[in-house]
Amino acid sequence: MPAIEDYWPLADRQRELQQAARQFAQTEIRPQAAALDRSARFARDIYQGMGRQGLLGITIPSEWGGAGADTIAYALVMEELSVGYASIADQCGLVELCATLLHGLGTDYQKKRYLAPLLQAEATCSFALTEPDAGSDLGALVTTAEKTADGFVLNGSKIFIHNGPICDFALVLARTPARADGPRRRAMSIFIVEADTPGFSRGAREHKMGQRASELASLYFKDCRLTGDALLGTEGDGFKHMMMVLEKGRIGIASLSLGISRSALEESLQIFAGRVAAERPGADTQTIQWTLANMATDIYAARAMIAHASGLKDRGIPANMHASMAKLFASESAVKHTTAAVQIVGLQGYTQGSILERLYRDAKVTQIYEGTSEVQRIIISRDLQRNGLMP
C-alpha cells in the first residue's frame, strides 16, 4: 500500500520519526503483540526501547528529551506504533499528554523531577480524569483537594486509569475551592501525585476485552497530603488545562485507530494473497474485493482528516472540531473494518492467536476512551453551532 509520504510531502523530521516508528513497530512490537495480548502486562522493555529511540514526547522540545517535532509527526508516530500493537501506541499517547501538561505548565522543579525521567522512559505516568460517576460528564467530578497551610489534602477515587497498576506518578484532576475570578462548577486543579504518597493506593487490575497490555486499575486517594509543588498549572484552571491537551489526545487516538484499521487491511491482504496463490476457491470474490476497497478508502479518509486537524493545530488554529471528527471517524472505521475483516476470513480470524481476532477486540475501546463517540458528536455539534463549518 502506498505510504503517506508518496502523496503528501513530509518535512525531513516528520519522515524521520515516521520511519523510526515504523521500523520499531516491525522489529520490536509486532513480534511481541500476541504474547502481550495474552499476558496482559505492561511491556517495560518495549517502553524503554521507545525512550531510547526517541519515540516519547514527540512534540516536546529536545532540551527536555522530547523529539521537538509537531502534531503531524506525533500523529504519524502513533499510527505506525499502533500498526505494531495499539497498547504500545497507547503508552506513547499517554506520555505525550502528560509531557505536554508538564512542559506547558510545570515549574523548572516539576520538569526536572517528572518530565525528564518520563521522556527517558525511566518513569511511567497515568492521566487520571475518569471517576466512577464522572465519565463523559467531567463536571460531575467529586475527587477533592482541600487546601492546607502547606499544600493540599486529596480525597477521592479514579476509575479505568491506564497504567493504574504500574504508574510512578499520576496527573490527577480534582476539585479545588473556586477562585473569585475563576470557574465555579469546573473549579478544578491538576495535581502530580507520586505513587509512594501515603494514602495513595491502586485497585485490582481490570480484565479487559482488548488492548490488554494497557493495564487498567482504579486509583484511590485517602487523605493524601500533597505539598504545594504537587499543583500543576494554575489553581482552579485544571479543567481548562486538561481541555487544551484533549485536542492532541483525540488526534492521537484517531491515529491509533487508523493504525488498527491499517493492520487489519494489511493482514487481510496477506491472507488473501496466500489463498489466491494456493488457488483456493473463494479467495478472490467480489465480496472480499469490496470489503478491502472500503477499508482502504476509509483509511485514506481518516488519514486526511487526521492530517488536516494536526495541520490546523500546528498553525495555531483551533482544531477542536476537526480533532473530534477525525477521532469519531477513525474509531468507528476501526470497529467496522476489523469486524468486516474477521467476517471475510471466517473462523480462522475468530481464533485466538490470529491478528484479526485481536484487532477486533482492540478496536472497540477506541469508540469509548478519550471521549466516547457520543461526546465527540456533542463537541462537533456545539462547535458547528458556534462557528459554522469552517475552517
Next chain:
Amino acid sequence: MDFQPTQSQQMTRRAVQEFVHKEVAPISQEPDKTAEFPLAMYRQALALEVLDITLPEALGGIGDDFLSFAIALEEFASGSAALAHSIAATEAVVYLLSRYGSNRQQQQYLRPLRAGEMFAGAVIWDPDAGSDPTGRLHAFPDGDGHRLSGTLPHVPLAPAAGLAIVFAMGVNDRISAFIVEKQMPGLTAAGPQEFMGMRGFPFGRLTFRDVFVSSDHRLGSTESGSKISDELLMRGETAVGAIAVGLSRAALEAAVKHSKARIQFGKPLAALQATQNKIADMAAAIQSARLLVYDAAFSLGQGKPPARQTAMAKLIASEMAVGVCREAVQIHGGYGYVKDYPVERLYRDALFSQLYPTVNEVQRKAVAQLTYRRIR
C-alpha cells in the same frame, strides 16, 4: 403464518425461561472464563427434554415442530449462547439420525445422545468451501465401505464428541453422509480450538487418513448427501438465528438496565435522546430478526423448502446481533470493555453468528440465487 404461539410453545418457552433464570443466569460468565464445555449445565438442560422436542413420537420424542425448538434455543441463548449452540449442534445430529438413520444407527446412538452421555457434531458440505477452503473430505470406495481422507478444520463439539456426521465427495462428485466414531483407525481429533468468544462451545479439527467406514455407517443413500447437508444447513441457519436473537435480548436488557442506573449530566443515560434512539433501534432490530427466525423455523416445520427464509434469518439475525452488542457496549462506556460486565462477552460471542455454520457470504449467495430464480 399464525403468529399465535401454541400452548406447547408457550410451555416450552416458560420452562426454559425458568431454567435459565435459576440455573444459567447466575453462572453465565463461567464457560467464557474457563473455555470449557459446560457439561453439568448441558446435562441439566437435556433433562428438560429439549432434544425430544422435534423427535418423532415413534422414536420416543414429543414430535413438535422446529419453531418450538427455535423458541427454546432463543431462551437458552438469553442466558448462555454457548450452551444453546451445544444443544443445537446435538439436536442437528439427533434429527439427522431420526430422519435418515437406519434402525441400528438409531438404536445405537439416539439414547446416549439424548441422555447427554454422548456428544456429536455435524459439519455441512459447503460446495464452495467459502468458509474455509481446506475443509474437504474425499470418499474412496473400498470393499463393503469407503475410505475417507481429508481435513475438517472446525468441527463443533469435536474435542468431547465420540461421534460426528460428516460429508465427503465420492465417485462422480456425489456427496455422501457418514457417521464417524472417534476410535476409528486413522481419525485424529485436535482441539479444543481457542476462539475469541462462544468459548463454552468447543471446536476441534478432525483429520482423516484413510479412515475405513463400513456401509452401515453411511447415513442415507449414496445420492442423498447433498440433500441431507442442505437440510442440516437450513436447520443450522435457523438455530444460529434464534441464538443470535436470544443473545441480543440479553445485551439489550443489560443496556437498558445500565442506562437507567448510570447518571451522567445530572440524569440517567436513559433520559438522553441519543440513548433512547439506540435502544429503540436495538429493540426494533431484534424484533425484526426474531420474526424472520420464527418464519424460517415455522416453514421448516411445514416441510416446504424454506432455504430462502432460513438464509435470510441467519444473515439478518447475525448482523443484527453484532450491531446490537456493539451498541450495548457503547452504552456501557468503559464498563462495557471490562470482563465484569456481560456485554463484554456478548460483543465477542455475537461475531460468531456471522461465521457459523458458514460465513454470511454463503447465506447471501443462497438468497441471491433464489431471488433471481423467483423474479425472472
